[in-house]
Amino acid sequence: MAARPDGARSIAGLLPGTTLSRLASSPLSLWIGFLVVHLVVGGLALTEGKGLGDVMWVYKPWAQLAAQGTEIVGVNADWVYPFAAIVPVMLPLLFGADNYVGGWLTMVLLLDAAAFAVLIVGREPRRLVAGWFWLAFLLLLGPIAVGRLDSVSAALAIVGVLWLTLHERAAVVVLTVATWIKVWPAAILLAAVIALKSRWRIVATGAITSAIIVAVPLIFGAGLHVLSFITMQTGRGIQIEAPVATFWMWQAAFHVPGAVVYYDRDLLTFQVTGEGTVAAGSLMNPLFGLTAIVVALIGIRSLRRGTPYTRILPELSLALVTAFIAFNKVGSPQYITWLAAPVIIGLVYQGRGFKTPAVLVLVTATLTQVIYPYLYDGLLIPLPIMVAVLTVRNLMYFVILGWTIGALWRKRHAAEAAGDLLPAHAWPFRAAPDAHPVPVREAG
Structure with a gap:
């Protein structure tokens, strides 16, 4: 149980003051925050359809x-998404x-609520901090956080x-399953x-799950259509x-x-040539x-x-x-939702x-909402001030990537990780009555 005081300090350190700390640790406060954030973001998305264009005119x-x-x-028919994405696309028809x-x-609200429950159950202090981070992230990212298939895959990835x-x-x-919705x-x-x-067990489980998912469209005669999400991305221009x-x-x-912004009517995106x-x-x-490959090798070295x-x-x-986003010629604003789970x-x-x-990541989310959806027209002209904001936002990807590579590269002494804690609860699975976060040194 010695792990608890260290974790408790993480809440107190984030929100000084005993009363404020207690409020931040309250499940009621967290769920009120969750509902307020989703009502605000959902309301913004519904305002003139900002952020919900794909839902209305493409998914439906x-x-x-x-x-x-x-x-x-x-x-x-060929599709830009993996096959399992058809499930969340069709569910709203109910x-x-x-x-x-x-x-x-x-x-999206229900999926996020399930992920939020998994995150904050047990009231482990670090998980509560992560819960507040996610709410801040969604609020700063804005309507796009709930207006694309990425919001579905992000909730699943967090779980x-x-x-x-x-x-x-x-x-x-x-x-x-999340990978077969968005890669x-x-x-x-x-x-x-x-x-x-347990890497080989992970590979085997993933392979079996993928085989089951792929078998469904193949049974109905999909053929190579099931892999069309790979080929359809290769010929597109630079978004x-x-x-x-x-x-x-x-x-x-x-x-x-020669430098012009144009609209691709086949892929429904604005591109530059x-x-x-x-x-x-x-x-x-x-x-x-x-x-x-380089990042994976650095991870293996670590x-x-x-x-x-x-x-x-x-x-x-x-x-x-982050590398997936930084070196992607698509670069849609909803890609920022990917950063929440890590x-x-x-x-x-x-x-x-x-x-x-x-x-x-919070700064990157904020800059993204500045760009999309409200001031997006400024990029279509494009206005220098909006291109400047876009430039700073894009540079943030490389700052995040640089930090992570540096963190992986430098030698990590055992003492540095001594305060790391492993979660004790995984809702909705049962946990032991006296379960508590375990220091990584004890788990090892």
Whole structure:
């Protein structure tokens, strides 16, 4: 039970003052905060449809065509998303086609509530801090936090990382399902394979879960449509929000001949073109692949030097996910939701030790809401001031990536990780009556 005072200081340190600390630790306060944040963000999303354009004009038609049997994306038509994404796309139809948007927001609210319950159950102080971080993150990110498929995969990923050291098979199943909705949680699975000793069990569980998911569309004759989410991304141009687009966005802002922002009617995105954009776009996947290999090797090096997984899994997950965004020629604003899960598990394991990346991610979320959805038109012109904000936001990815690589690279002495705690609860699974956070040195 000696682990409790250290964790308690993390709340007191974050919110000085006994009364404020007690309020912050109260489950009622947390759930009131959860509801207020979702009402605010959902209300902002509903204002003139800001942040819900894809839900209304893209997801809903997909769902209706699938319900009619006319066209089932991923089965008898190519699709930009993995097959399992059809489930959250169709679920809001249960509320009726006219209430699809409300059904979508309700679905996201319920998924986030389940993830929030997994996060704060047991009132472990570091998990409460992580809970407040997530609420702040959602509020600072704004409407886009609830208006895309990424919000579904993000909630599942948070559940997966919290279960990982307590109910591993269930965690890997959830993370694999999340990967078959949006690909990015594969980065967390890769980090787990590197950081945890049960890596082959993780690989086997993920492979079996994937096989079951893929079998469903194949039974209905999907054929190669089931892999179309890979091929459909290769030929697209550079989206204006992507870090690689920054150079040409500045050119377009100062009217350099040939640098133009345009709308791709096939992919429903704003992209930038100019001299060299085709070559730059073709380099993004190789650059990401190279970065992922280097980061993975640094993670393996850290593991071999005896660094505990509480000091590898969060940093490695955050590094791989951030690299996925930084070297992506799409760069949509909803990608920021991916960063929540690695930061949350870092705060749960390390407490104050993960404060720096948590702050960096909150700043990145804030800059993203400045860009989208309210001032997004300023990027379409584009205005220099908005390109400047975009530039700073894109640089934040590389700052986060640099911090995580540096954290993985430097030697971690045992004393540095001595204060790391492993979660004791994993709602809705039963925990021992006297369960409490376990210092990593004891768990090892």
